[in-house]
């Protein structure tokens with residue numbers, strides 16, 4: 084049963100070409116690759132468009148999806164994203180189906196088959212990420228596979244929302260499908276759709292519609308690839324597929340070879356493991372030699388009995404989010420990019436947990452990858468030609484996916500995840516510019532925020548405000564992009580269930596780059612029994628941002644300041660819940676930031692006057708708001724002198740520093756201090 | 769092989785604020801040229817270090833609450849590494865108190881020397 088961990092990890096890399104594929108690639112005429120690779124991309128764009136229009140879940144509407152084309156062996160040829168990690172991980176169930184079912188007479192692989200799966204043990208990421216897979220035949224021969232995946236914010240788990248924070252083992256997580264055939268002869272099987280609908284009794288409508296949306300998208304690719312095979316012949320496509328994989332590999336290897344060899348390390352810390360508060364460490368060591376890089380996650384905290392665990396292939400797939408967007412953004416999105424990479428993910432660390440582990444928040448276990456990969460790659464690349472791609476990381480998981488469930492005002496059952504707050508994170512600053520404000524979802528670079536009006540129509544929420552969050556971008560010579568603050572009030576309905584996920588509230592997960600600062604972490608706010616709806620009815624002023632809420636208590640009610648990881652709870656009409664998207668990390672020394680940019684940021688309410696004065700040491704003219712350059716220079720010289728006065732030489736610093744330790748009760752899931760080795764067995768029932 | 773005399777003055781920029789002198793095999797500040805120690809060691813050992821309470825960057829917005837908008841200095845400090853010559857903030861690291869700072873950049877100097885042949889990445893001091 085299942086697949087062993089090493090095989091899944093190995094399947095991320097492309098399998099070697101066949102003699103026929105190499106011969107076909109060699110036979111491509113000049114221009115074939117350029118023309119038909121664009122044709123593939125056009126097919127994928129069309130399928131992504133069809134996908135979004137066919138489905139209903141908010142993650143689909145925000146574009147957090149992938150559609151991809153895979154060669155007959157299951158190697159990724161091209162993908163339209165969305166979420167690059169799914170483009171990579173979709174190879175694994177395809178390779179599973181080929182290796183386990185092709186010669187299995189009760190299953191087999193036939194024209195018109197539709198496969199479906201979501202279980203991480205078979206190459207998935209976590210239960211919500213459901214994927215439809217179709218073999219593509221031409222004249223009786225398997226010539227390709229198409230895949231369509233999107234996160235489904237309900238999985239029949241112990242809590243609504245698909246990513247239960249309380250899960251302690253896989254048995255708490257709901258529907259888990261190993262790859263199964265849910266359709267034959269281009270028809271979905273009604274019995275298996277009924278089974279899924281039955282599983283998803285919190286949101287049956289969404290499940291059935293979005294299964295069909297995935298299949299529709301995969302089938303659109305299937306039809307277009309078959310049309311193309313008819314027009315140009317299957318051999319040309321086989322050659323094209325292999326050429327794209329080889330191109331990515333050749334270019335990635337050449338680029339890596341152009342960077343100096345060395346060892347590059349980064350660490351990141353979080354304070355939340357599902358329902359438990361504990362520090363955990365994620366560690367990455369990149370050893371780069373010639374055209375090969377080994378990414379070694381040794382030193383990451385041990386697996387835990389909460390939901391923030393992953394498997395080795397999940398960790399490796401998360402690296403794709405960085406690679407395809409930054410270091411190799413200009414290469415074909417194919418499996419070839421992974422050929423020069425080796426992964427070491429020690430068994431028993433939270434990135435490679437036991438098979439019974441809960442992985443419903445695997446993306447949270449891996450989100451620190453969004454901090455670690457930009458840092459190690461930026462430090463590899465700075466001395467080379469890729470310096471313009473050097474960048475600090477995006478928001479790194481201070482962002483809070485917000486889940487809701489209940490009966491809406493139209494009498495329908497809804498269980499979904501708000502797509503827009505995390506699609507408004509700030510991007511990390513670069514070596515030459517600020518991070519993009521309110522950029523998007525760092526896991527899905529093309530993700531967009533769905534319309535608030537759509538959400539208010541479909542659900543029971545009223546949005547009091549949605550703003551760029553002041554001081555949320557990590558300070559630096561180049562500032563991290565700002566995140567977003569939102570406040571929702573339960574409207575229309577007497578009650579609903581809400582929850583949210585987060586990996587940190589009191590600890591900075593992010594790391595700045597080259598002297599830049601990480602973005603802040605922020606807590607959640609829940610105002611129980613607020614009078615927001617009464618104020619609205621009376622036409623009175625409502626709070627416009629977190630500060631008016633937190634500092635001025637601008638509405639009445641019982642205020643709760645809480646962790647961003649909020650277990651499922653019932654809220655009542657009028658309750659206010661905050662939702663945030665984090666800012667990005669900063670780059671370079673704050674004292675080198677152009678004072679006029681600080682003045683602009685204050686004017687545009689992205690940086691507070693306090694932060695301008697105290698962090699950036701910029702003097703602003705009280706009348707014009709412009710930077711006083713002379714006074715700023717004086718303050719900054721003073722600030723540098725203050726650093727020289729308070730900074731201690733390494734040996735002296737380390738004597739004091741090494742004596743410190745975080746409180747014991749915050750190390751329950753950390754492992755041994757400070758090296759994070761396992762100290763107790765994890766027992767799962 | 770490059771003759772030592774030819775490469776002795778070559779410095780390669782390795783970060784926004786750090787460069788390596790391939791002749792002397794030492795780290796240097798790119799702002800004031802101050803030496804920060806042997807290039808085969810951690811440059812942080814040549815810097816001044818200071819553990820900053822991150823709530824000075826991100827102050828609390830509510831009083832008396834466990835979750836106040838401010839990071840908790842019992843769990844997280846910002847270790848700042850300054851150039852001892854000019855006070856430039858060379859690198860920061862968010863760490864739990866007492867956690868060893870990371871040896872983040874360990875370059876193969878022979879490989880760096882080969883790369884120094886690429887004029888884009890080098891400059892004369």
Ligand SMILES: [Zn+2]
Pocket residue numbers: 797798799800801802851852853854855856
């Ligand atoms: Zn200096």
